[in-house]
Amino acid sequence: MRRTVLTIVTLSFLLQATAQTSDAKMKAYVASLMSKMTLDEKIGQLNLVTPGSGVPTGSVVSRGVEDNIRKGRVGGLFGIFGPDKIRQAQTLAVKESRLHIPLIFGLDVIHGHKTIFPVPLGLSCSWDTTLIERTARIAAIEASADGLCWVYSPMVDIARDPRWGRIAEGSGEDPYLGSKIARAMVKGYQGTDLSKDNTVMACVKHFALYGAAEAGRDYNTTDMSRIRMYNEYLPPYKAAVDAGVGSVMSSFNEIDGIPATGNHWLLTELLRNKWGFKGFVVSDYTSVNEMIAHGMGDLSTVSALALKAGLDMDMVGEGFLTTLQNSLKAGKVTPKEINDACQRVLEAKYKLGLFDDPFRYINESRPDKEILTAQNRQAARETAARSMVLLKNERQTLPLKKSGTIALIGPLADNHAEMLGTWAVSGDKTKSVSIQEGFKNVAGSVQMLFAKGSNITDDTAFAKRISPFGKPTEIDPRTPEVMIQEAVDAAGKADVVVAVVGEAAEMSGESSSRTSLDLPGSQRRLIEALVKTGKPLVVVLMNGRPLTIPWLDEQAPAIVEAWFAGTEAGNAIADVLFGSYNPSGKLTTSFPRNVGQIPIYYNHKNTGRPYEGGNPKFKSDYLDVDNSPLYPFGYGLSYTTFTYDTIQLSQNTIRPGQPITATVLVKNTGNMAGEETVQLYIRDLVGSVTRPVKELKGFQKIKLNAGEMKKVEFTISENDLRFYNSELKYVSEPGEFKLFIGTNSRDVKEAGFRLEK
Numbered sequence: 001m002r003r004t005v006l007t008i009v010t011l012s013f014l015l016q017a018t019a020q021t022s023d024a025k026m027k028a029y030v031a032s033l034m035s036k037m038t039l040d041e042k043i044g045q046l047n048l049v050t051p052g053s054g055v056p057t058g059s060v061v062s063r064g065v066e067d068n069i070r071k072g073r074v075g076g077l078f079g080i081f082g083p084d085k086i087r088q089a090q091t092l093a094v095k096e097s098r099l100h101i102p103l104i105f106g107l108d109v110i111h112g113h114k115t116i117f118p119v120p121l122g123l124s125c126s127w128d129t130t131l132i133e134r135t136a137r138i139a140a141i142e143a144s145a146d147g148l149c150w151v152y153s154p155m156v157d158i159a160r161d162p163r164w165g166r167i168a169e170g171s172g173e174d175p176y177l178g179s180k181i182a183r184a185m186v187k188g189y190q191g192t193d194l195s196k197d198n199t200v201m202a203c204v205k206h207f208a209l210y211g212a213a214e215a216g217r218d219y220n221t222t223d224m225s226r227i228r229m230y231n232e233y234l235p236p237y238k239a240a241v242d243a244g245v246g247s248v249m250s251s252f253n254e255i256d257g258i259p260a261t262g263n264h265w266l267l268t269e270l271l272r273n274k275w276g277f278k279g280f281v282v283s284d285y286t287s288v289n290e291m292i293a294h295g296m297g298d299l300s301t302v303s304a305l306a307l308k309a310g311l312d313m314d315m316v317g318e319g320f321l322t323t324l325q326n327s328l329k330a331g332k333v334t335p336k337e338i339n340d341a342c343q344r345v346l347e348a349k350y351k352l353g354l355f356d357d358p359f360r361y362i363n364e365s366r367p368d369k370e371i372l373t374a375q376n377r378q379a380a381r382e383t384a385a386r387s388m389v390l391l392k393n394e395r396q397t398l399p400l401k402k403s404g405t406i407a408l409i410g411p412l413a414d415n416h417a418e419m420l421g422t423w424a425v426s427g428d429k430t431k432s433v434s435i436q437e438g439f440k441n442v443a444g445s446v447q448m449l450f451a452k453g454s455n456i457t458d459d460t461a462f463a464k465r466i467s468p469f470g471k472p473t474e475i476d477p478r479t480p481e482v483m484i485q486e487a488v489d490a491a492g493k494a495d496v497v498v499a500v501v502g503e504a505a506e507m508s509g510e511s512s513s514r515t516s517l518d519l520p521g522s523q524r525r526l527i528e529a530l531v532k533t534g535k536p537l538v539v540v541l542m543n544g545r546p547l548t549i550p551w552l553d554e555q556a557p558a559i560v561e562a563w564f565a566g567t568e569a570g571n572a573i574a575d576v577l578f579g580s581y582n583p584s585g586k587l588t589t590s591f592p593r594n595v596g597q598i599p600i601y602y603n604h605k606n607t608g609r610p611y612e613g614g615n616p617k618f619k620s621d622y623l624d625v626d627n628s629p630l631y632p633f634g635y636g637l638s639y640t641t642f643t644y645d646t647i648q649l650s651q652n653t654i655r656p657g658q659p660i661t662a663t664v665l666v667k668n669t670g671n672m673a674g675e676e677t678v679q680l681y682i683r684d685l686v687g688s689v690t691r692p693v694k695e696l697k698g699f700q701k702i703k704l705n706a707g708e709m710k711k712v713e714f715t716i717s718e719n720d721l722r723f724y725n726s727e728l729k730y731v732s733e734p735g736e737f738k739l740f741i742g743t744n745s746r747d748v749k750e751a752g753f754r755l756e757k
């Protein structure tokens with residue numbers, strides 16, 4: 001035993017020593033290189049440009065890229081992929097620039113590169129960090145096979161406002177789950193060795209609080225207390241930093257009145273000094289320049305502000321490139337500030353192994369062998385099925401039988417493009433499987449009727465707005481009445497109706513905020529007409545955010561939230577609907593009953609006049625709608641049913657170093673095998689500051705055969721009870737706690753314990 005401990009100690013000492021030596025080697029290499037660099041070349045390393053073949057999200061794309069590369073005035077390139085293009089650019093840098101410094105190549109690989117996985121909000125509903133890590137691993141392999149070494153993911157912004165379209169890009173409303181997913185994704189992208197040719201550097205974004213934009217309007221002001229930041233919004237970014245993420249992207253919004261990109265407290269005091277982040281920080285797309293509109297000064301002032309705040313790389317705006325020399329002369333920035341930023345960018349290139357071999361990620365034989373392989377597609381199919389959430393299933397409408405006649409209806413039922421979702425920059429719609437195709441693949445023997453039933457939107461101007469990157473979302477010229485009638489006729493001839501409705505891909509995502517979360521266009525009328533036919537109806541939703549669908553919940557017997565499920569969406573939806581996969585997804589964001597309830601989230605605080613008890617008049621509630629969401633956080637059904645026995649605690653008291661265990665028996669009471677995510681929540685009943693009514697502190701995904709019972713055990717220690725107090729100290733406070741275990745954040749069993757110190 002002693003020997004093992006000694007061996008472990010020696011080993012970890014050796015590992016540390018090796019890390020220190022390689023760190024020292026890197027520092028020496030970079031210092032020696034920097035001693036040869038001119039000021040112009042150093043500033044050049046801070047310049048990130050896009051030649052414009054990707055998705056330009058700001059109003060400009062870079063010009064004169066080739067010439068600037070030759071002159072050593074570019075540190076990195078994004079928005080291009082493919083070994084050919086990347087080889088060309090890298091050759092320019094290493095053959096024609098004076099110091100032959102390689103470029104770093106980035107891209108928005110957000111939920112897969114070419115094999116597209118479900119949008120991150122969907123992915124998070126799998127509550128399966130191993131699965132999520134695998135998606136990031138596959139994305140890293142595909143991206144690196146396409147010449148890339150840097151990806152702008154994970155996006156870990158906590159979002160509690162579904163009006164904000166970018167809720168689709170993150171993991172929902174919970175900091176605990178969000179942190180686990182952040183860690184898994186960083187691990188998946190970066191692996192254990194960043195210099196391998198199939199790992200890529202991750203970039204956690206958008207630092208910070210971007211998900212809290214006022215009124216859910218993109219890029220809008222955020223304003224929150226430090227205590228809320230620390231407890232509720234910052235944990236996932238910190239988890240990514242703790243997992244060793246190589247880079248961080250600053251966000252567009254302001255924090256305490258200073259835009260994140262120029263916020264010294266955020267980028268230096270918190271990120272580097274407190275959290276010990278060692279990588280580099282890149283701005284968001286022209287977010288340095290955008291500080292002018294924020295009212296922080298002219299280009300030279302905001303560029304200096306950003307550098308001094310701790311920003312290292314300027315995305316697209318070229319504020320650093322065009323103003324830092326003069327700012328240095330004018331004493332507005334120091335040589336050290338420029339050197340520090342340059343050093344951090346060069347260190348990233350060193351860690352990626354680009355100084356050893358600038359062409360490490362460029363191998364023309366890789367794309368064919370490693371991209372969109374059958375294996376990757378299979379992983380996408382499995383992942384998509386596991387991300388879907390069964391919202392309702394009355395009278396066992398699902399799973400469908402593989403016989404009889406099915407009317408497949410809806411604007412998204414035979415579409416290849418929308419299912420890829422937002423930020424599928426390199427996704428190829430010609431490779432995606434539509435639902436109609438999926439049905440044929442999975443249930444070929446079924447007789448199928450098809451009707452479009454409605455457009456996603458009937459408004460041509462709106463269709464253009466939601467198609468910024470290509471052909472406008474298609475509008476069938478027939479009137480809604482004609483299309484609905486066609487669908488009703490098809491339904492009349494079928495045994496069961498499956499209607500696939502929702503949003504167009506770009507109705508969620510960046511700059512896609514909405515004030516109404518209804519089904520757009522005539523889709524609601526379509527569904528209501530189908531309900532009236534009296535045929536069994538399954539509604540499949542394809543969307544990137546919660547929609548307000550209480551009417552649908554009342555009317556449709558079965559609803560599946562499929563999200564934008566990616567390349568294999570059609571197959572995966574068919575797998576779920578026909579029961580080849582028994583759905584197990586659980587929501588990671590609350591579904592509001594109406595937009596007026598927003599923001600709505602499970603881990604809220606209590607008020608002094610809570611809903612329960614007291615004078616019925618003076619309550620914290622609404623006159624016109626219940627306080628509760630339509631579907632709570634953690635909610636999701638299965639084709640089977642699970643029961644939870646009472647919670648057994650090993651002891652009633654936790655002390656530092658003496659955790660307790662909470663055990664619950666979970667039984668599959670249906671007649672089909674299924675997976676259940678058992679969720680553990682706590683509530684700190686009395687605190688020096690108010691505490692949320694529930695906080696997720698653990699979860700386990702288990703598989704149970706029909707009739708099978710399993711004991712699920714959670715360990716809860718003093719550490720799990722910590723939070724940031726009013727002095728921003730991470731503490732636990734003695735006293736009474738409640739503990740809940742259940743199938744979602746609403747339906748739980750309850751027990752109680754004490755913390756003593």
Ligand code: BGC
Nearest residue numbers: 055057058108152205284285
């Ligand atoms: C987005 C980022 C993205 C960047 C580069 C910005 O508009 O906010 O998430 O990584 O563009 O494409």
